[in-house]
Amino acid sequence: MVEAVTIQRPRRWDAPFSEDMDQAEVDRILALEPFRDMDRDRFPESLPLAGIIANDTRLVRYQDGDIIMREGDYGNSAFLVVNGQVRVLLPPGLPETMLGRAQTAKKGLMQALAQLWRNRPYAEVRGAYSAEQSGGTASRAEGAHQARIFLQDVPAILDNYRSATLAAADMFGEIAALGRTQRTATVFSDGPSELLEIRWQGLRDIRRRVDDFRRHVDRLYRERSLASHLQATPMFQHLDEATIARIADETLFETYGDFDWQTQYQRHRDESFNRRLAEEPVIVAEGDYPDGLLLVRAGFARVSQMVNNGHRTVRYIGRGAVFGMAEIIQNWHRDNSDAGGGGAEEQDRTTALQATLRGLGYVDILRVPTAVIEEFVLPTLSAQALADYGQLDDARIGFELRHEDKGAGHTKMDSGILEFLVEHRYINGTATMLVDLDRCTRCDECVLACARAHDNNPRFNRHGRRHDHYMVANACMHCMDPVCMIGCPTGAIHRASPGGQVVINDTTCIGCATCAGSCPYDNIRMVEVRDGNGAFIRDTNTNAPIAKATKCDLCLDQPGGPACQRACPHDALKRVDMQDLSDLGRWLNR
Amino acid sequence: MTFAKRRWRNGFITLLAGAALVAWYSAYDVALYQASFLTGWLLLGAVLILALYNGRKKFSMLPMGTAATWLQVHIYLGLLAVLIFALHIDWQMPNGILDSVLALFFVTAAGSGMFGLYISRRYARMLTRRSEEVVLERIPQFIAALRQEAEAVVLASATETGSSTIADFYGNKLSAYFSGPRNTWLHVRGSRRASFALTTELKTMTRYLNEQEMLHADRLIALVERKDQLDYVYALQSLLKAWLFVHIPTTYGLIALALLHLLLVYSFGGAV
Numbered sequence: 001m002v003e004a005v006t007i008q009r010p011r012r013w014d015a016p017f018s019e020d021m022d023q024a025e026v027d028r029i030l031a032l033e034p035f036r037d038m039d040r041d042r043f044p045e046s047l048p049l050a051g052i053i054a055n056d057t058r059l060v061r062y063q064d065g066d067i068i069m070r071e072g073d074y075g076n077s078a079f080l081v082v083n084g085q086v087r088v089l090l091p092p093g094l095p096e097t098m099l100g101r102a103q104t105a106k107k108g109l110m111q112a113l114a115q116l117w118r119n120r121p122y123a124e125v126r127g128a129y130s131a132e133q134s135g136g137t138a139s140r141a142e143g144a145h146q147a148r149i150f151l152q153d154v155p156a157i158l159d160n161y162r163s164a165t166l167a168a169a170d171m172f173g174e175i176a177a178l179g180r181t182q183r184t185a186t187v188f189s190d191g192p193s194e195l196l197e198i199r200w201q202g203l204r205d206i207r208r209r210v211d212d213f214r215r216h217v218d219r220l221y222r223e224r225s226l227a228s229h230l231q232a233t234p235m236f237q238h239l240d241e242a243t244i245a246r247i248a249d250e251t252l253f254e255t256y257g258d259f260d261w262q263t264q265y266q267r268h269r270d271e272s273f274n275r276r277l278a279e280e281p282v283i284v285a286e287g288d289y290p291d292g293l294l295l296v297r298a299g300f301a302r303v304s305q306m307v308n309n310g311h312r313t314v315r316y317i318g319r320g321a322v323f324g325m326a327e328i329i330q331n332w333h334r335d336n337s338d339a340g341g342g343g344a345e346e347q348d349r350t351t352a353l354q355a356t357l358r359g360l361g362y363v364d365i366l367r368v369p370t371a372v373i374e375e376f377v378l379p380t381l382s383a384q385a386l387a388d389y390g391q392l393d394d395a396r397i398g399f400e401l402r403h404e405d406k407g408a409g410h411t412k413m414d415s416g417i418l419e420f421l422v423e424h425r426y427i428n429g430t431a432t433m434l435v436d437l438d439r440c441t442r443c444d445e446c447v448l449a450c451a452r453a454h455d456n457n458p459r460f461n462r463h464g465r466r467h468d469h470y471m472v473a474n475a476c477m478h479c480m481d482p483v484c485m486i487g488c489p490t491g492a493i494h495r496a497s498p499g500g501q502v503v504i505n506d507t508t509c510i511g512c513a514t515c516a517g518s519c520p521y522d523n524i525r526m527v528e529v530r531d532g533n534g535a536f537i538r539d540t541n542t543n544a545p546i547a548k549a550t551k552c553d554l555c556l557d558q559p560g561g562p563a564c565q566r567a568c569p570h571d572a573l574k575r576v577d578m579q580d581l582s583d584l585g586r587w588l589n590r
Numbered sequence: 591m592t593f594a595k596r597r598w599r600n601g602f603i604t605l606l607a608g609a610a611l612v613a614w615y616s617a618y619d620v621a622l623y624q625a626s627f628l629t630g631w632l633l634l635g636a637v638l639i640l641a642l643y644n645g646r647k648k649f650s651m652l653p654m655g656t657a658a659t660w661l662q663v664h665i666y667l668g669l670l671a672v673l674i675f676a677l678h679i680d681w682q683m684p685n686g687i688l689d690s691v692l693a694l695f696f697v698t699a700a701g702s703g704m705f706g707l708y709i710s711r712r713y714a715r716m717l718t719r720r721s722e723e724v725v726l727e728r729i730p731q732f733i734a735a736l737r738q739e740a741e742a743v744v745l746a747s748a749t750e751t752g753s754s755t756i757a758d759f760y761g762n763k764l765s766a767y768f769s770g771p772r773n774t775w776l777h778v779r780g781s782r783r784a785s786f787a788l789t790t791e792l793k794t795m796t797r798y799l800n801e802q803e804m805l806h807a808d809r810l811i812a813l814v815e816r817k818d819q820l821d822y823v824y825a826l827q828s829l830l831k832a833w834l835f836v837h838i839p840t841t842y843g844l845i846a847l848a849l850l851h852l853l854l855v856y857s858f859g860g861a862v
């Protein structure tokens with residue numbers, strides 16, 4: 001008797017990217033470049049290339065002028081041109097308004113003041129939605145759940161802006177998709193085109209198994225952004241271009257954790273601490289030999305040390321942070337001081353990593369081998385810099401954070417609050433609303449001020465999870481990793497320039513609730529909008545009320561900045577950039 | 591800056607200003623000028639600046655400094671104003687009717703301010719320690735819901751056990767307790783006497799219950815405790831709001847009377 005072979009189907013294939021990828025389509029795609037030349041044997045039986053095509057890709061047709069991706073958007077898929085051609089706009093690219101984004105100008109003093117009497121008596125009143133506001137672009141519905149923003153005058157755009165053409169078999173968007181960074185260019189369809197959209201899970205699996213593809217992606221990244229990332233790292237800042245290029249050549253790329261961390265997080269957030277910790281992938285462990293300097297390219301990582309039988313969070317680090325430098329410096333000093341010594345004794349005295357680094361959600365790591373650091377970086381650092389970077393994380397010191405600014409002394413951070421902020425991923429925020437309940441008299445001035453600045457609609461809820469006497473209120477945190485921005489069909493939710501706040505263009509928002517569903521913190525609210533008389537605005541076809549996504553915009557258009565924080569008389573409320581640990585520490589230790 | 595440091599700094603500045611003021615006042619007095627004109631104008635200026643804080647709150651959309659900074663200025667200038675006031679009235683209550691009423695308004699405004707500051711700091715902590723976050727305006731709704739639950743428990747106990755002990759107790763002691771916020775004055779003073787007494791009575795009553803009745807009584811006790819929590823929050827949050835209804839109206843009364851006082855002084859006081 002032959003036993004049936006069962007395999008565990010990758011969970012993500014429970015929900016394929018598209019229902020329309022039938023066998024004929026899959027075969028057609030497999031016959032195209034670059035899939036044609038991929039070695040099928042490199043894929044395990046449980047994860048065949050045909051399966052990836054069937055489940056992790058979809059075919060999308062675009063019309064002339066349709067915007068495929070916008071500069072500055074976050075996306076989690078890449079595109080392959082199947083038929084037709086597309087245009088990539090070269091710098092400086094299109095103006096913001098053409099991309100379906102709102103231009104936010106600060107209100108003048110009089111306009112600000114006028115909010116006192118101009119604010120409307122009904123909730124969520126909107127003026128007429130006019131196409132005027134998005135200069136040169138318009139939107140149209142495409143199928144049941146899709147909407148497209150398209151450029152109205154393609155020839156004029158081609159005349160006025162520089163662009164490059166991509167044709168069949170060309171791929172684009174893979175760097176931003178895999179690195180979870182912003183799209184670097186706008187791409188639109190030049191004439192009708194057919195594209196294969198590959199979601200990141202498929203990309204990742206192909207990259208793992210197809211050397212050519214990996215080399216291609218890595219080369220693109222090395223060419224385009226690695227050097228600038230390295231250059232922005234404090235300990236490399238003084239190095240010349242040639243040295244940076246040498247370091248870039250030796251740098252390894254690693255990714256940990258799940259790209260869809262927000263769904264995982266939502267599913268697991270009520271489990272025990274140890275269960276969740278066990279699910280966080282270990283990047284390097286306490287006691288390991290420091291074989292490289294780790295740079296966080298995207299995402300967050302937890303730094304923890306063993307205490308008795310548990311792990312105590314010492315710190316968390318995010319984009320741009322480094323890990324392991326102190327140990328590397330210590331070992332280098334030792335090697336230099338007793339060059340003659342050796343043997344087993346020396347082995348004993350090697351400084352191992354003092355802490356474990358775990359991926360929180362999705363983390364993208366650059367690993368610069370220790371030998372490279374020793375050759376190119378350490379000899380060029382000043383004694384002072386070596387001393388500063390060489391400070392080890394020492395459990396006995398406790399949770400003291402070293403201040404970057406001199407003379408500020410030490411700021412202790414209670415481990416409980418640290419665990420709380422990490423546990424609930426509040427560390428993602430650049431403007432997390434913290435309320436000190438020991439100071440808060442519950443007067444609601446913050447809510448009132450917010451309402452006054454937003455046409456009488458408060459954009460946050462003075463409510464949220466508590467730890468000790470701190471509360472994280474339900475207000476948009478303007479995340480480092482804004483999962484809400486992934487999958488917005490019209491690009492209405494975007495980062496404002498130059499501040500980088502996450503804002504929603506009310507005009508181009510189609511009310512699909514994708515962002516509200518993705519926000520792991522439940523900080524985006526869908527509302528039904530009204531006209532000036534308080535009547536719901538309805539869809540001309542379906543008669544259903546028009547919905548819009550709303551959230552805190554950090555008072556982008558107000559002359560004074562976030563009204564909530566300024567309105568609190570008792571110093572109880574602060575919008576905190578969670579990456580600025582010393583600022584947070586100071587606030588917590590007032 | 592820590593709160594303690596800020597308190598020291600602002601306190602020190604206020605003390606210096608106070609000392610300078612007393613020195614100035616004495617010099618003025620010695621020089622045989624009428625020092626009460628100096629203190630009078632300073633006092634009016636200070637009161638007007640103190641009152642402007644109300645405006646800052648209304649005009650939160652204008653970039654006029656944070657409310658927290660304003661409150662700091664308000665508190666310490668308020669304290670300084672008390673000194674100016676004392677100098678102005680020469681440390682004794684005035685005699686005339688208008689002047690007495692005016693002084694009373696000042697004392698009430700300043701006194702309520704200090705009281706408000708005290709409870710703002712103290713109640714914030716008390717609320718954090720002993721309660722969930724509840725919005726004041728919704729507490730009556732929550733209480734009504736608790737009352738419904740309690741009545742359902744009482745009804746169930748009567749029909750299921752055939753005994754009226756719990757129902758009687760509810761009728762005598764609890765129906766009034768559940769009909770709205772109770773014991774407000776005790777709660778604001780931090781006293782738990784009333785709830786303690788009620789719990790004791792409940793416990794006494796349960797001595798005569800059988801197991802089946804006990805189940806209902808336990809549920810009722812839990813509801814009483816939740817109600818007590820809500821009463822507590824209601825009392826504290828209400829007072830946190832209510833004191834401003836003394837502080838703000840007296841401010842405006844004070845300003846009106848002060849202007850009248852000024853007019854009279856310049857008309858008949860010989861300030862030429």
Ligand code: HEM
Nearest residue numbers: 569640641643644647665668669699700703704706707841
């Ligand atoms: C006679 C002098 C004073 C006058 C005319 C005055 C006037 C005012 C006014 C108009 C407000 C605005 C209330 C609002 O709009 O919500 C206020 C608030 C306040 N005042 Fe005074 N005040 C005086 C003295 C003081 C003193 C001596 C203190 C305490 C040391 C004080 C503490 C406060 C506090 C804590 C608030 C409310 C803070 C808040 O929750 O926003 N005041 N005062």
